[in-house]
Amino acid sequence: MERVVEEVIQGRELASQLSKAFANRSLVVNGDDGGSAEGIVNKILGSFVNTLLIINGKESDQKFVSDQIQGNSSGVSGGSTGVSDGRGGGAYSSSWDANHEHAANIKSEDYNEEGISCKSTSTFKDRRGSYKRRTRGPLDGEDPLDQDTKASHSWTRDTPASNIDDSHAWRKYGKKVIHNAKHPRNYFRCTHKYDQACKATKQVQQVQDHPPVFRTTYYGTHTCRDYPKASELVLDCTSPRDSSKYISFDNANCLENKQEHFTSFASSSVKEEPIVKATSDHTVTSHNNHSSPSDYLLSHDDLMAFDSFWPMSEFSSSIDQYDRDDVFLKMIAES
DNA sequence: GAGATTTGACCACT
DNA sequence: AGTGGTCAAATCTC
Numbered sequence: 001m002e003r004v005v006e007e008v009i010q011g012r013e014l015a016s017q018l019s020k021a022f023a024n025r026s027l028v029v030n031g032d033d034g035g036s037a038e039g040i041v042n043k044i045l046g047s048f049v050n051t052l053l054i055i056n057g058k059e060s061d062q063k064f065v066s067d068q069i070q071g072n073s074s075g076v077s078g079g080s081t082g083v084s085d086g087r088g089g090g091a092y093s094s095s096w097d098a099n100h101e102h103a104a105n106i107k108s109e110d111y112n113e114e115g116i117s118c119k120s121t122s123t124f125k126d127r128r129g130s131y132k133r134r135t136r137g138p139l140d141g142e143d144p145l146d147q148d149t150k151a152s153h154s155w156t157r158d159t160p161a162s163n164i165d166d167s168h169a170w171r172k173y174g175k176k177v178i179h180n181a182k183h184p185r186n187y188f189r190c191t192h193k194y195d196q197a198c199k200a201t202k203q204v205q206q207v208q209d210h211p212p213v214f215r216t217t218y219y220g221t222h223t224c225r226d227y228p229k230a231s232e233l234v235l236d237c238t239s240p241r242d243s244s245k246y247i248s249f250d251n252a253n254c255l256e257n258k259q260e261h262f263t264s265f266a267s268s269s270v271k272e273e274p275i276v277k278a279t280s281d282h283t284v285t286s287h288n289n290h291s292s293p294s295d296y297l298l299s300h301d302d303l304m305a306f307d308s309f310w311p312m313s314e315f316s317s318s319i320d321q322y323d324r325d326d327v328f329l330k331m332i333a334e335s
Numbered sequence: 336g337a338g339a340t341t342t343g344a345c346c347a348c349t
Numbered sequence: 350a351g352t353g354g355t356c357a358a359a360t361c362t363c
Contacts, residue, residue, distance in 0.1 A: 172340060174355060187354070191338095203354090 155218040162186075162204050162214040168222060170202065181205065192224035199223065 169191035177184045183206035190198040199220040207215045 171338085173357090175340095175342075176353065176355095179352060185353085189355090201354095 153220060157216045157218070158207070158213050159216065160212055160214070162206065166216075168200070168224075178205065183207070190222060190224055196224040 170188040171191045171193075172186060172188050174187035175184050176187065185203055185205040188202045188204065190200040192198040200222040201219045203217045203219075205215050207213050
């Protein structure tokens with residue numbers, strides 16, 4: 001828990017620095033970006049994620065996530081496209097793409113082997129595809145705006161493995177050989193596409209061989225609920241005066257709620273996470289027989305530290321608040 | 336038998 | 350016409 005407190009305090013201090021940085025607008029300090037708004041933002045993100053990783057018992061993942069945050073810095077600062085070709089920055093990176101330059105830019109020149117698995121040994125008397133397909137348009141119940149939504153909300157993540165666990169149930173529905181790419185692109189949709197009309201999809205493609213790097217591009221947000229009560233974060237609701245803040249790990253909710261505060265995190269089917277209750281003296285109680293497997297209880301004081309991470313009113317970048325939130329929401333979800 | 340995967344065809348877009 | 354994304358029948362796996 002001490003680590004959590006340290007990270008929270010550090011985050012608050014960094015947020016304070018950020019406010020000062022924006023106040024005088026002269027941001028370059030000592031040649032590196034440690035004192036710049038950008039650098040501070042990265043540190044804040046890192047601190048925040050570290051905190052959550054500690055809470056989740058995934059501290060060992062810190063390095064990896066930290067790398068991803070660094071990779072994301074260009075997106076936060078609006079300095080570049082946000083989608084690297086796998087050679088800029090770290091080996092593994094995450095990037096936010098608000099400008100639709102994501103998958104189309106995936107044109108690695110480093111492919112040198114075919115990694116297609118061929119477990120099928122079927123004897124083909126195939127009639128696949130031998131059907132008449134109806135003219136495509138908005139299907140029944142399909143929102144005509146889905147295409148725009150999909151195009152405008154994508155998120156890429158580079159990982160050393162193709163089968164990363166992002167807490168969602170995916171179903172592969174296609175594989176396509178991409179022009180100028182040596183590795184095929186795999187297409188996944190949310191398992192709950194039909195039963196819960198979840199529109200989230202992702203594409204996974206190997207973009208580098210040595211070391212192997214798999215680029216996952218997420219489209220849309222999950223509206224499914226794998227675990228109905230799974231991911232609600234109630235903040236000290238026992239004390240009404242504390243202006244209790246409700247944190248939901250549900251994407252649909254987060255989209256609605258995040259304008260109020262940064263108190264909602266993306267995703268998802270969080271499984272068997274312990275309750276973490278942080279009281280004013282920063283102690284944690286964790287137990288298993290709880291009503292909701294991933295409830296987190298934080299005191300108002302602790303929450304204030306998180307609130308201070310995002311001085312939104314003073315922050316300006318090339319991506320709007322929605323995007324910025326979503327980047328982080330997804331990042332947290334995937335952590 | 337249910338759910339997941341494979342894979343050729345269909346369709347939209349440029 | 351070329352390309353990428355998706356569909357859906359066939360097949361596989363548990």
